[in-house]
Amino acid sequence: MSYEFDWSAVWDPSAWMTAIGVTVAYGVATTVAGLLLGLILGLLLVSRIWIARRAVSLFIGVFRCTPALIQIVWFYYAFPMALNINMPAWLAAGCGLTLYMAAFSAEIFRGGIQSIEKGQWNACRSLCMSHWQTMYHVILPQTFRRMTPAIVNQSIIQFKNTSLLSVVAVHDIMFTASALTSETYRPLEVFTFAALLYIILIWPMASIAHQVERRFDYRSSR
Amino acid sequence: MSVNFIEVRSLRKTYGTTVAVDDVSLTLEEGRTAAIIGSSGCGKSTFLRCLNLLETPTEGSMRIGGDTVTFANDKMASGEDQALRFRKSMAMVFQSFDLFPHMTALRNVSLAPTIVNGLKREEAEGLALKLLERVDLRHKADAYPGQLSGGQAQRVAIARALAMNPRVLLFDEATSALDPELVGEVLAVIKDLAKEGRTLLVVTHELAFARDVADTLYFFDQGRVLESGKPQELMSNPQTERLRAFLKRFQGPLNS
Numbered sequence: 223m224s225y226e227f228d229w230s231a232v233w234d235p236s237a238w239m240t241a242i243g244v245t246v247a248y249g250v251a252t253t254v255a256g257l258l259l260g261l262i263l264g265l266l267l268v269s270r271i272w273i274a275r276r277a278v279s280l281f282i283g284v285f286r287c288t289p290a291l292i293q294i295v296w297f298y299y300a301f302p303m304a305l306n307i308n309m310p311a312w313l314a315a316g317c318g319l320t321l322y323m324a325a326f327s328a329e330i331f332r333g334g335i336q337s338i339e340k341g342q343w344n345a346c347r348s349l350c351m352s353h354w355q356t357m358y359h360v361i362l363p364q365t366f367r368r369m370t371p372a373i374v375n376q377s378i379i380q381f382k383n384t385s386l387l388s389v390v391a392v393h394d395i396m397f398t399a400s401a402l403t404s405e406t407y408r409p410l411e412v413f414t415f416a417a418l419l420y421i422i423l424i425w426p427m428a429s430i431a432h433q434v435e436r437r438f439d440y441r442s443s444r
Numbered sequence: 445m446s447v448n449f450i451e452v453r454s455l456r457k458t459y460g461t462t463v464a465v466d467d468v469s470l471t472l473e474e475g476r477t478a479a480i481i482g483s484s485g486c487g488k489s490t491f492l493r494c495l496n497l498l499e500t501p502t503e504g505s506m507r508i509g510g511d512t513v514t515f516a517n518d519k520m521a522s523g524e525d526q527a528l529r530f531r532k533s534m535a536m537v538f539q540s541f542d543l544f545p546h547m548t549a550l551r552n553v554s555l556a557p558t559i560v561n562g563l564k565r566e567e568a569e570g571l572a573l574k575l576l577e578r579v580d581l582r583h584k585a586d587a588y589p590g591q592l593s594g595g596q597a598q599r600v601a602i603a604r605a606l607a608m609n610p611r612v613l614l615f616d617e618a619t620s621a622l623d624p625e626l627v628g629e630v631l632a633v634i635k636d637l638a639k640e641g642r643t644l645l646v647v648t649h650e651l652a653f654a655r656d657v658a659d660t661l662y663f664f665d666q667g668r669v670l671e672s673g674k675p676q677e678l679m680s681n682p683q684t685e686r687l688r689a690f691l692k693r694f695q696g697p698l699n700s
């Protein structure tokens with residue numbers, strides 16, 4: 223018996239447009255916020271303040287070792303309850319995912335910063351540059367270049383992870399696909415289409431990042 | 445009477461049970477060049493790094509011009525207020541160049557004058573161009589370190605050190621990482637600086653260079669200064685077996 227495709231089930235432009243907007247918004251916002259927070263945490267990880275290092279390590283341990291799905295659900299339901307605060311639902315939903323990204327990118331930045339040759343620090347210190355001047359002008363620019371592949375990789379994972387937000391009723395691509403499926407009983411068409419949307423959104427991002435990476439490659443410019 | 449410009453007294457640096465620098469005293473007059481020789485692991489780099497405050501000495505005192513810093517128990521005991529001026533009065537050139545790979549030669553040289561000394565960007569770049577000119581690399585101002593030969597990279601590093609207008613230049617085996625045919629161009633720059641009346645402290649394995657350029661030669665052995673004096677005298681008439689053996693091993697380069 224062969225399956226008969228019925229692509230008309232997919233036809234709901236306005237729902238998909240909204241869904242794309244929501245996915246892109248969450249993808250960009252939680253990735254950017256997560257990277258910024260991750261950078262700060264990464265800097266704390268290599269700082270000389272041991273209490274900060276310990277606290278950040280603990281945070282990273284917790285957020286790297288629990289599923290993103292649990293973090294999302296927990297922040298959506300438990301966090302506002304535990305602190306007895308009124309958090310807008312959209313923010314609560316994004317929080318878990320942002321911290322998840324922050325935990326992973328903090329490790330990327332830490333590794334990147336520590337991979338820069340000791341000689342760079344010596345040279346800067348000998349030139350009387352301060353710790354933060356060295357970090358800002360010399361260490362971080364090299365870290366970003368060196369870590370671009372890892373950062374892009376993590377951002378792509380993050381972008382796809384926004385699909386998990388559908389469990390807390392964020393109307394993203396995944397949520398819309400599920401809703402359409404229960405309406406039309408056409409999971410194959412609907413989810414294939416959803417997958418295509420993710421590819422169309424993420425692929426260009428990845429290839430742009432790859433080009434940026436090549437532009438950065440001053441080492442092989444000899 | 446000439447007053448010593450640099451005066452190091454009883455400097456000691458230990459790492460756990462390893463004694464890297466052991467009771468080293470050294471003096472140098474302004475405008476003079478001292479060369480430090482000695483076999484691998486005898487504490488030459490550690491000594492320079494202590495002087496540049498890249499490492500905190502365990503004990504001892506160091507004076508440059510009017511600024512004195514003293515150390516006890518791996519901490520600075522006095523001279524905290526003079527430490528920055530002390531450090532600013534010298535700049536170091538490293539064996540591994542350690543240029544900033546993401547910046548052009550020009551920016552490598554002009555960065556510290558801009559952010560440390562507060563020069564305007566145009567001023568700093570003007571200064572950088574002048575210094576690149578004098579190491580014969582003005583045409584490489586826009587090149588990245590990855591596009592330079594080892595000898596060129598080291599000359600940029602020298603320009604970078606000069607840009608801070610230091611009163612003393614420290615060289616830690618500045619030519620050891622270079623292909624033999626590139627050593628000459630870097631030594632020539634150092635030689636010029638010595639002739640110009642800069643105060644230089646040069647750690648080197650180039651004995652012929654040390655003999656021709658240095659006013660004073662220090663022979664380090666196991667963290668100590670075993671012999672010091674005029675290079676010719678030391679080399680032609682070593683007083684210790686250690687120095688004799690050391691010179692013998694390096695006889696090749698001396699005769700060349």
Ligand SMILES: Nc1ncnc2c1ncn2[C@@H]1O[C@H](COP(=O)(O)OP(=O)(O)OP(=O)(O)O)[C@@H](O)[C@H]1O
Pocket residue numbers: 459462463464482483484485486487488489490491
């Ligand atoms: N950070 C450090 N921790 C522990 N030991 C060190 C450290 N730096 C140097 N040492 C030790 O101190 C001693 C002197 O080292 P140093 O690098 O000053 O020698 P060097 O004379 O410069 O040798 P080379 O000619 O190989 O450069 C060595 O025994 C070395 O192992």
Ligand SMILES: [Mg+2]
Pocket residue numbers: 488489490616617
């Ligand atoms: Mg050394």
